[in-house]
Amino acid sequence: MLTIKRVPTVLSNYQEDATESRGCGRNCLGKCCLPVSKLPLYAFKSDSKPPVSPSDAIEDPPVDFFLNSLLLGQWEDRMNRGLFRYDVTACETKVIPGEQGFIAQLNEGRHLKKRPTEFRVDRVLQPFDPAKFNFTKVGQEEVLFRFEAGGGQKSLFFDSASVDEANPPSVVAINVSPIEYGHVLLIPHVLDCLPQRIDTESFLLALHMAAEAGSPYFRLGYNSLGAFATINHLHFQAYYLSVPFPVEKAPTRKIPIAKGLADGGVKMSLLMNYPVRGLVYEGGNTLKDLADVVANSCIWLQENNIPFNVLISDSGRRIFLFPQCYAEKQALGEVSQELLDTQVNPAVWEISGHMVLKRRKDYEEASEDYAWRVLAEVSLSEERFQEVKAYIFEATGLVEAEVEDMDADENKATYQSTTASATHFSQGCLVLR
Amino acid sequence: MVALRLCPIATIHDHTGTLPPPAAAAMAEEMGSCRDRLIDQSLTARYSGWILEALDELPDNFLITDPVISGHPIVFASRGFLAMSGYAWEEVVGRNGRIFQGPATDWRSVMEIREAIREERTLQIRLLNYRNDGTPHWILFHLCPVFAMEDGRVIHFVAVQVPILRRSRCSRSGAREMIFGACRNEVRLDEDCGCNLAVDSFLDMDNKGLDAEESCKASDREKEKALNAANSVLSTMTHYSKLTGRVVCTKRRGSAGIAPLSSSLNISLGRIKQSFVLTNPHLPDMPIVYASDEFLSLTGYSRHEVLGCNCRFLNGPGTDAGVLQQIKDCIRAEQACSARLLNHRKDGSSFGNLLHISPVRDASGKFAFYVEVQMDENLKRDEHGLSPKMRQLGVVGQVKVAMRTLSSRAGP
Numbered sequence: 001m002l003t004i005k006r007v008p009t010v011l012s013n014y015q016e017d018a019t020e021s022r023g024c025g026r027n028c029l030g031k032c033c034l035p036v037s038k039l040p041l042y043a044f045k046s047d048s049k050p051p052v053s054p055s056d057a058i059e060d061p062p063v064d065f066f067l068n069s070l071l072l073g074q075w076e077d078r079m080n081r082g083l084f085r086y087d088v089t090a091c092e093t094k095v096i097p098g099e100q101g102f103i104a105q106l107n108e109g110r111h112l113k114k115r116p117t118e119f120r121v122d123r124v125l126q127p128f129d130p131a132k133f134n135f136t137k138v139g140q141e142e143v144l145f146r147f148e149a150g151g152g153q154k155s156l157f158f159d160s161a162s163v164d165e166a167n168p169p170s171v172v173a174i175n176v177s178p179i180e181y182g183h184v185l186l187i188p189h190v191l192d193c194l195p196q197r198i199d200t201e202s203f204l205l206a207l208h209m210a211a212e213a214g215s216p217y218f219r220l221g222y223n224s225l226g227a228f229a230t231i232n233h234l235h236f237q238a239y240y241l242s243v244p245f246p247v248e249k250a251p252t253r254k255i256p257i258a259k260g261l262a263d264g265g266v267k268m269s270l271l272m273n274y275p276v277r278g279l280v281y282e283g284g285n286t287l288k289d290l291a292d293v294v295a296n297s298c299i300w301l302q303e304n305n306i307p308f309n310v311l312i313s314d315s316g317r318r319i320f321l322f323p324q325c326y327a328e329k330q331a332l333g334e335v336s337q338e339l340l341d342t343q344v345n346p347a348v349w350e351i352s353g354h355m356v357l358k359r360r361k362d363y364e365e366a367s368e369d370y371a372w373r374v375l376a377e378v379s380l381s382e383e384r385f386q387e388v389k390a391y392i393f394e395a396t397g398l399v400e401a402e403v404e405d406m407d408a409d410e411n412k413a414t415y416q417s418t419t420a421s422a423t424h425f426s427q428g429c430l431v432l433r
Numbered sequence: 434m435v436a437l438r439l440c441p442i443a444t445i446h447d448h449t450g451t452l453p454p455p456a457a458a459a460m461a462e463e464m465g466s467c468r469d470r471l472i473d474q475s476l477t478a479r480y481s482g483w484i485l486e487a488l489d490e491l492p493d494n495f496l497i498t499d500p501v502i503s504g505h506p507i508v509f510a511s512r513g514f515l516a517m518s519g520y521a522w523e524e525v526v527g528r529n530g531r532i533f534q535g536p537a538t539d540w541r542s543v544m545e546i547r548e549a550i551r552e553e554r555t556l557q558i559r560l561l562n563y564r565n566d567g568t569p570h571w572i573l574f575h576l577c578p579v580f581a582m583e584d585g586r587v588i589h590f591v592a593v594q595v596p597i598l599r600r601s602r603c604s605r606s607g608a609r610e611m612i613f614g615a616c617r618n619e620v621r622l623d624e625d626c627g628c629n630l631a632v633d634s635f636l637d638m639d640n641k642g643l644d645a646e647e648s649c650k651a652s653d654r655e656k657e658k659a660l661n662a663a664n665s666v667l668s669t670m671t672h673y674s675k676l677t678g679r680v681v682c683t684k685r686r687g688s689a690g691i692a693p694l695s696s697s698l699n700i701s702l703g704r705i706k707q708s709f710v711l712t713n714p715h716l717p718d719m720p721i722v723y724a725s726d727e728f729l730s731l732t733g734y735s736r737h738e739v740l741g742c743n744c745r746f747l748n749g750p751g752t753d754a755g756v757l758q759q760i761k762d763c764i765r766a767e768q769a770c771s772a773r774l775l776n777h778r779k780d781g782s783s784f785g786n787l788l789h790i791s792p793v794r795d796a797s798g799k800f801a802f803y804v805e806v807q808m809d810e811n812l813k814r815d816e817h818g819l820s821p822k823m824r825q826l827g828v829v830g831q832v833k834v835a836m837r838t839l840s841s842r843a844g845p
Contacts, residue, residue, distance in 0.1 A: 068705070069819055069827035076827070076833070077822075090794055094796070241837065243838070
């Protein structure tokens with residue numbers, strides 16, 4: 001069994017005393033309290049075409065409502081009530097000078113006063129363990145609202161709604177250790193106690209949340225077990241940061257698809273010139289088309305025990321998938337002490353280029369080269385990545401077209417492959433299966 | 434799916450004193466007309482009434498936008514631009530430049546433009562835009578900021594658009610017609626008189642296959658043309674700004690007085706559609722350094738009348754001195770507070786102001802401003818059923834998020 005020791009991130013104020021079972025009457029999210037709750041409910045509109053251009057989403061007033069008035073308003077309210085472990089707006093943040101524009105944040109409070117805990121990293125799928133901390137133990141004051149499908153053509157908001165037995169509630173709760181303002185957790189079907197494992201329905205829910213928020217700066221992320229998820233209870237994270245992430249600016253190269261995606265309209269690309277190798281999914285006639293292709297890729301990864309991270313970007317229009325192997329390398333003692341000392345956990349936000357640093361020294365000295373080196377450790381090797389990509393194609397029923405002989409196009413100069421950046425890139429790793 | 438027995442909040446709360454629709458509609462209309470006025474006056478206030486005519490005489494394709502008005506709208510579109518894009522003046526002015534983008538517009542280019550605006554710098558980039566009839570065309574997009582001499586703030590952006598001529602190597606087929614195969618839209622617009630079918634069919638075929646990968650590259654001549662066009666627009670603007678004494682320049686000048694809010698911050702704040710001001714507690718008498726459009730329409734003042742002033746001009750007969758003292762105490766303690774005050778508009782009429790004040794920090798984590806959110810107490814709930822308190826907190830949240838807007842220049 002492979003394990004690593006790390007300081008767990010505290011996502012909820014109820015996490016500390018997770019082992020002792022507290023009798024209820026404290027408005028938790030468990031079966032005792034949630035079914036009789038009166039939480040606010042945001043019922044999103046039924047699946048429709050995602051907005052085709054970046055222009056469509058932003059001018060729609062309800063879009064502004066969900067993110068700005070509801071989510072941020074509720075978040076500010078919880079801040080006034082003192083539910084967070086620290087004031088994230090007091091954390092210094094900057095863009096690291098350079099090509100990529102990595103973002104660094106100095107966050108000294110996030111890991112304070114916690115002892116390192118042992119995490120098993122060699123199993124991406126682990127059964128739900130009711131004895132461990134999970135979100136049913138969270139107090140309702142940490143919940144901002146429920147987020148569920150309304151089925152109508154328009155999204156609706158209810159100030160207080162009762163829970164209907166036929167429809168298991170999905171909730172948006174605060175992360176009490178936020179890495180940016182508005183940091184929340186989306187917990188699909190909280191009462192079902194699902195382990196951290198992607199399924200098509202939950203992934204579509206996450207995509208809907210990105211679409212409802214309608215801002216390119218409000219992104220959702222997912223970490224699998226073994227890729228720095230700390231809690232084995234299905235959840236996505238999301239927060240607001242109004243700068244483009246380096247990964248969103250990285251060039252991509254479209255993968256010509258011969259068969260498989262014809263009807264859904266989903267496009268797949270390879271991430272180029274970025275320290276972590278990854279796949280980019282975009283397009284799709286409906287959100288569901290896009291969600292299904294990505295979710296099926298994730299399902300193959302988790303079933304084959306490959307840890308991964310997912311970034312849902314551009315209001316749900318672009319999705320990045322990163323298979324990774326850092327934790328395994330760490331467990332095998334293959335990560336340099338220098339990197340370990342920084343205690344950077346390369347989860348989805350770090351991989352996307354938002355580096356949360358715990359020591360002032362690291363923050364002040366952070367350079368692009370340093371960020372690149374940390375992230376390069378996370379990536380699969382080119383060989384292994386190609387292998388994984390081929391498996392994903394097979395599993396999702398896709399066939400890559402023969403690479404057509406493209407004209408010598410002057411643009412290709414910028415589409416430099418990751419492997420070519422030898423100056424930055426140290427050796428990738430192989431996940432042993 | 435949500436059970437049908439729930440009814441939306443708008444109906445639930447009918448009895449709680451929601452404004453009757455006509456009043457709400459009138460209010461919305463008033464807000465709309467306030468923004469229209471700002472758009473109308475965006476150029477004339479700064480460059481005199483002659484500016485529109487002068488700009489109209491320039492032959493180039495260009496837009497002027499105002500980052501200070503919410504939504505960063507277009508405030509001027511040249512004749513050349515309208516002819517090229519197939520839009521009418523009314524369809525363009527007041528809208529954001531995003532309307533010209535479409536499904537095949539490269540997201541990276543859009544992101545680069547977004548960043549250049551945030552960082553207030555000049556940018557030249559090729560871009561796939563869409564005409565009014567839905568056809569895409571490649572343009573060379575040249576963006577440059579216009580600064581106010583007095584405080585170094587960005588007050589406008591000029592966006593020149595030069596159509597890119599399609600050369601043979603851009604295309605994969607159709608060698609014979611290549612000489613006619615221009616992606617200049619003039620070809621389409623001007624050759625309406627019995628032009629040869631070969632060109633038409635080529636262009637049709639061409640547009641179908643047009644996507645991000647198949648693209649034209651701008652020639653040096655086109656790049657120069659864009660730069661020259663931008664320069665002539667800028668020099669016209671500089672020239673006419675001297676008539677009002679509110680001079681503009683094309684390079685940022687260091688200013689001695691109040692450090693202006695950056696344009697990216699202004700744009701982020703402009704997206705917040707509620708009445709609020711930012712005040713700077715580090716300056717004598719805590720002056721207003723930002724006022725939202727909705728604040729101006731609520732109080733009836735214009736922006737230049739309130740910037741630099743302390744908020745006390747809203748007070749008057751009937752304003753409770755005890756409440757004012759409470760607010761002062763909170764500010765001294767760097768705490769958030771909520772209060773109800775009787776305030777006065779410019780025309781002398783009064784309104785019950787549900788005021789919420791909260792300190793906000795900048796990206797370095799230091800206390801930088803107070804955000805003060807005003808709400809007319811007659812507006813109990815908005816159409817989506819959020820309480821005034823939640824809406825006010827939403828504004829504070831949005832301001833805090835905007836404060837963490839970063840610039841890549843912010844590095845050491």
